[in-house]
Amino acid sequence: MKQIDEYYVPWLKGQKMYISSHIELAWRDPKLHRMMSNENPFPPSQKVLDAIKKYGKIGNRYPDQGLVVRSKIAEINGLAGPENVLLGNGSSEVYDMLWRSFVAPGEEVIQHTPCFGIYKLRCAIVGGKLVSTPMIYKDGKLLYDANAIIKAITPKTKAIVVANPNNPTGNFMDAADFVKIAETGIPFVVDEAYVEFAGLGKSQVNLTKKYKNVLVTRTMSKAYGLAGLRFGYVLGDKDVIGQIAATLIPWNVGTIPMWAALAGFEDTQALKERVDHNNSEVMFIEESMSEIPGLTVFHSYGNYILFDAKGTGKKGKDVVDHAQKKGIILRHQTDMHGSDGWFRITIGSKEENRMVVAAIKEFLTS
DSSP: OOOGGGSSOGGGTTOOOOOOHHHHHHHHOTTSEEOSSOOOSSOOOHHHHHHHHHHHTTTTSOOOOOHHHHHHHHHHTTOSSGGGEEEESHHHHHHHHHHHHHOOTTOEEEEEESOOTHHHHHHHHTTOEEEEEEOEEETTEEEOOHHHHHHTOOTTEEEEEEESSOTTTOOOOOHHHHHHHHTTOSOEEEEOTTGGGTOGGGOOTTHHHHOTTEEEEEESSSTTOOGGGOOEEEEOOHHHHHHHGGGOOTTOSOHHHHHHHHHHHHOHHHHHHHHHHHHHHHHHHHHHHTTSTTOEEEOOSSSEEEEEOGGGTOOHHHHHHHHHHTTEEOEEOOOBTTBOOEEEEEOOOHHHHHHHHHHHHHHHTO
16 A cells, blocks of 8 residues: 555645745744734735725625636726736745646746745745845945846746835846846736835836736735735736636635725725835834945835844844844845845834844944
C-alpha cells in the first residue's frame, strides 16, 4: 500500500502553511504596537461600519458577483465596466488566481527584489519557479532595473511582477520602463497595493487599455484600512479578466467585505484623512531619522519606510529586537547588497511614530 505522501503533487511536498509570526505575536499580546505589517492605524470609517452592520444582518444569504462594487471600481479607474474588474479575498488570493492562470509546473515568474513575499508563495504552490532580479543599490537609493527584468526573460517566462510603489523600498518605477516591459507581450502584473497614498495619477491602469498582457492589482488593506476584511481586486482587459475569472472560487468575497468595500470607495473624505495623516507622518519620521549619523533613510510613497543601519555599526535585527523591548513590533529585512542593517517601520498613530523614533534614536546613537 502506498503512503499518503506519495499522492501529493510533487511541487506541494515540503511547502508549508504561511504563518506571519509578527502578526501572531501582535494578536497574542495586544499591548504591543503594530508597526510591522503595513496596516492602517485607523479603524474603518463610520460609513464602512454602518455597511458592516447592515449587511451582517443578511449573512444567511449568499453574495452576488459584486457587480455594484466592481462597477464603482471601474468608474474610479476610468475603465469601461465591471467586466474589467475581478475581486479577490485580498490581493493575496488575486495572485493565486493569476499564477494558476498563467504558470504551469517548471515555468517561470520574474519578480524584482526586494518585494512582497506572496508572489513567491503562490508561485511555489503551482510548481512555478521564481526568478529574482535585484534592484540596484546606488548612492543611498534602491533603484528599479527594468533592463535586468527584460534580460531575465527566457522561453519559460510566463509572468513578470513589479510592485509600484515597491514594498519595502517605497519608490515608483519610471513610466517609460512599464511600457518597455509591457511591449514584451508577457503577462505583466503591476502591484499597486499602496498607490492611493500618492494618488491614482501614479497608477499604470491606463496601460491595460493598450496592452492586453498588463494587469493591475490593488487592495483595500492599506490606504483604506480594511486589512481584516480581505478585499482585493485586479484590473485588466475584459477578455483576460473573463478568462482568469474561471479560477475564481464561487463566493470568494463575502457579502460583508463586498458592501463594506463599496462604502469605503464612496467615503472619499475618510480616505483623504488617512492619506493626509500617513504622508505627513512619513515626512516627520524621515526628517527625524535623517538626523542619525550613518543611517540610510529611503523616501517612501507608501505607509512604511525602509532603513539601512549598516553605517551606524548596528544590525537591523538588533534594532527590531530593541524596539520590541520597548513594546513596538518592527520588521527586519533580509540581508542584501552586503548589508545586515535593514529594517522597516510601518506608519502608526502620531503617538506611536514619536515613540518609535525615540526608541531607534536611543539605540542607534548609544
